[in-house]
Amino acid sequence: MSLLSNLMASPFGGYARRLLPARINEEFLSEVVLYSMFALVLLLISARLGAAFFNVTNLVSVLQQTPEFALFSLAMGLSMISGGIDLSVIAVADLAGIFAAEIMTAPALQASLGGGGTIALACFVSLAAGTLMGLFNGLVIVRFGIPPLLTTLGTMMLFYGLGSGLTGGVGITGMPAPFVGALSAKIGAVLPVSFCFLLVVFVLVSAYVRSSVFGKSLYLYGENKIAALFTGLRIGRTLLLSYAVCGLLAGTSGLIMLARFNSMKVGFGDTFLLESILVAVLSGMDPYGGRGRLFNVLATVLLLQCVENAFTIEGLSPYAKKMIWGGLLLLFMATNFFFRRIVARGLTAAALRQKMDGDQHGESGKEVRAGGR
Amino acid sequence: MHFARALGPLEMSNLHGGEARAGAPGWRSRLLSALRSGRAGTREYVWLLALLTGVYVLIVAARSPDFLSLASVLDLIRSGAAWTVVALGVLVVMVSGGIDVSFLANAILSAYVATMLSNVLGIDSLAFALAIAIGIGGLVGIVNGLIIYLFSLPTLITTLAMQGVLQGVLMVFLGARPITASHMPVALRNFGTDVLFEVPLGPGFIGLSVFAIPLLIAILLTWYLLNRTAIGRATYAFGSNPTGAIRCAVPLLQVNLLVYSYAGALAGLTGLMTVSDIRLVDPVALVGNELFVLAAVVIGGAKLTGGTGSVAGVLLGMTLITLLNNTLVTLGLSASWNRFFIGGALVLIASISHYRAKMRNLRQLNFENV
Numbered sequence A: 001m002s003l004l005s006n007l008m009a010s011p012f013g014g015y016a017r018r019l020l021p022a023r024i025n026e027e028f029l030s031e032v033v034l035y036s037m038f039a040l041v042l043l044l045i046s047a048r049l050g051a052a053f054f055n056v057t058n059l060v061s062v063l064q065q066t067p068e069f070a071l072f073s074l075a076m077g078l079s080m081i082s083g084g085i086d087l088s089v090i091a092v093a094d095l096a097g098i099f100a101a102e103i104m105t106a107p108a109l110q111a112s113l114g115g116g117g118t119i120a121l122a123c124f125v126s127l128a129a130g131t132l133m134g135l136f137n138g139l140v141i142v143r144f145g146i147p148p149l150l151t152t153l154g155t156m157m158l159f160y161g162l163g164s165g166l167t168g169g170v171g172i173t174g175m176p177a178p179f180v181g182a183l184s185a186k187i188g189a190v191l192p193v194s195f196c197f198l199l200v201v202f203v204l205v206s207a208y209v210r211s212s213v214f215g216k217s218l219y220l221y222g223e224n225k226i227a228a229l230f231t232g233l234r235i236g237r238t239l240l241l242s243y244a245v246c247g248l249l250a251g252t253s254g255l256i257m258l259a260r261f262n263s264m265k266v267g268f269g270d271t272f273l274l275e276s277i278l279v280a281v282l283s284g285m286d287p288y289g290g291r292g293r294l295f296n297v298l299a300t301v302l303l304l305q306c307v308e309n310a311f312t313i314e315g316l317s318p319y320a321k322k323m324i325w326g327g328l329l330l331l332f333m334a335t336n337f338f339f340r341r342i343v344a345r346g347l348t349a350a351a352l353r354q355k356m357d358g359d360q361h362g363e364s365g366k367e368v369r370a371g372g373r
Numbered sequence B: 001m002h003f004a005r006a007l008g009p010l011e012m013s014n015l016h017g018g019e020a021r022a023g024a025p026g027w028r029s030r031l032l033s034a035l036r037s038g039r040a041g042t043r044e045y046v047w048l049l050a051l052l053t054g055v056y057v058l059i060v061a062a063r064s065p066d067f068l069s070l071a072s073v074l075d076l077i078r079s080g081a082a083w084t085v086v087a088l089g090v091l092v093v094m095v096s097g098g099i100d101v102s103f104l105a106n107a108i109l110s111a112y113v114a115t116m117l118s119n120v121l122g123i124d125s126l127a128f129a130l131a132i133a134i135g136i137g138g139l140v141g142i143v144n145g146l147i148i149y150l151f152s153l154p155t156l157i158t159t160l161a162m163q164g165v166l167q168g169v170l171m172v173f174l175g176a177r178p179i180t181a182s183h184m185p186v187a188l189r190n191f192g193t194d195v196l197f198e199v200p201l202g203p204g205f206i207g208l209s210v211f212a213i214p215l216l217i218a219i220l221l222t223w224y225l226l227n228r229t230a231i232g233r234a235t236y237a238f239g240s241n242p243t244g245a246i247r248c249a250v251p252l253l254q255v256n257l258l259v260y261s262y263a264g265a266l267a268g269l270t271g272l273m274t275v276s277d278i279r280l281v282d283p284v285a286l287v288g289n290e291l292f293v294l295a296a297v298v299i300g301g302a303k304l305t306g307g308t309g310s311v312a313g314v315l316l317g318m319t320l321i322t323l324l325n326n327t328l329v330t331l332g333l334s335a336s337w338n339r340f341f342i343g344g345a346l347v348l349i350a351s352i353s354h355y356r357a358k359m360r361n362l363r364q365l366n367f368e369n370v
Helices: A002-013 A015-019 A026-048 A056-081 A089-104 A107-144 A148-167 A177-183 A193-211 A213-223 A225-230 A235-261 A272-282 A295-314 A318-372 B003-022 B027-037 B042-063 B070-095 B103-121 B126-151 B155-173 B186-193 B212-228 B230-240 B242-247 B252-278 B290-299 B311-331 B335-363
Strands: B195-201 B204-209
Touching: A026 A295, A026 A318, A056 A089, A056 A193, A056 A213, A056 A235, A056 A272, A056 A295, A089 A107, A089 A148, A089 A235, A089 A272, A107 A148, A107 A177, A107 A235, A107 B335, A148 B290, A148 B335, A177 A235, A193 A213, A193 A235, A193 A295, A213 A225, A213 A235, A272 A295, A272 A318, A272 B155, A295 A318, A318 B126, A318 B155, B042 B311, B070 B103, B070 B195, B070 B204, B070 B212, B070 B230, B070 B252, B070 B290, B070 B311, B103 B126, B103 B155, B103 B186, B103 B252, B103 B290, B126 B155, B126 B186, B126 B252, B186 B252, B212 B230, B212 B252, B212 B311, B230 B242, B230 B252, B290 B311, B290 B335, B311 B335
Parallel strands: none
Antiparallel strands: B195 B204
């Protein structure tokens, strides 16, 4: 270990450090790892599958399958910034979707509001329900001081149970055609509208979190809770808002899932839970909080979706996929740990050495000047 | 966040103390003030939980009077034994401040390998199957503990990833398919049906399942481990204050290894108990029910932040969960409401216990979980 770290740290110490970017930091490093992995995976896929993967139909279908997964991952990443986690996203999406499905399939509403009105009402109700469920999570976390992990574990059961109690565990099917058709709409016959919508959401959320007071205080809270508390930031409100946004994103995802499957049932999309945690961690969000860029989540989702698509073409079983994801998650977290530790150590040592060198030069310079006078 | 409020309970509890000297307050105000001031310890909490369970039993008994009988107690032990065993393992993990969600994947993997090896080697013995299952469970636990210790990773994400890996190993590398009762070793089938003693009841007999023995052993062992051994106390210490424990030279690696391997070994035992109970080794069964076990442990008073939790609490929590699972139907609600009520109970009880801890910490100017 010490030999390895010495080997890895030495390039940062000597003159080789001049060749590195001036501000090398952990985020930059994990981004380098992420995007080189992206390139490597695409290379591997093209070597193995070639035209079976790289044709327009397949690539468009990759884009089209992305939105709900990407929204879950975005919510997961957002909750990780503050050092929390939101395990209830899937349950929130399912329950919001169930509300929407119940409204859309109610004949009485169809008759009084008309087709378009019912769809609008259903969308509004499910988004509002998602936000409210997120607010509930945030309220419990902020008010009672329960760790987010436990809170969302409990509310996950709560929302799942509410959904299965209301529907009796049976699926609701038969959504109106315009609602289902909206998902497969394309701009210029190629680019899916749903993906454009996703892109807009990503740009908005990540830009807001990156540049607003809300985002800054969220990062600060994730980095050091007690310090954030003592700065007098409105931490309670910030956390509430972040969990509400998680709920809103999950609700949106529920609507998209409803349109995709043309039906809704509790337990839909359960596999997304592990995958969205994987995406959030792979994209460099620190589960302990305070680090990571939300926009990288989108790149990671696309990467994973490509791999998943390639797996499907290869004909792997879902359990094999789950195993690969789990193994990948462990591997990535372990390498990340090493990178962080080694880079941090190397940089600290280098900075110290430089500082000491500088001090010596400075002092000797003073002496020379003093002597000269 | 709540500086102003932090001072509130301090004065409130002083006020309550003053009242207590003036005139003896009833148990209700004592309980309320204890809850509010965060003075109530684990013991009071366990009593509160017992009270809650008792009230629920009375409600159910009011609906169906024959619920209050020896038969339901025996049935409760039988249906709750396997889950309680694994819950005790999870308790130890939670006391150390971690969480384990890989235990059921571990359980079914261990049980599957034990059954398969018994069949392949032609060894029809319960002791052999138990040794294999517990051994494999413990090994998986050691891997968990090592990964978490070496890379200092968040326990939830590590064990969640481990769950996927274990399921994948079982389904892909072992090519698992369900083993039906006729292909299971006789010793295992008997393990599921044997009884210690029988009492006549109605037309037939009802007995105390042999599961009571592993249950009792697990209870005593966990209690002894947590309360009477140095490493058990170190686990509590590490859970309640990691930095302090490290500075007191608590053997971190040993604690990690012990905690996760113990949970893994108990998971292996649970796996074997479950498959002999339902007489089917289904590789995709079990996984997905982790939440019930976690809920039972948390309802029993364990905190995710570690350092609290007791064996008695877990037993009561598991009793409450098993009762809810088995008796909601008698209250006129379909089984699909199970998760709603268990989730609600979980959030409610966790709110109470964490709110108390928060207030206590605030009064000591400790801002850990604000």
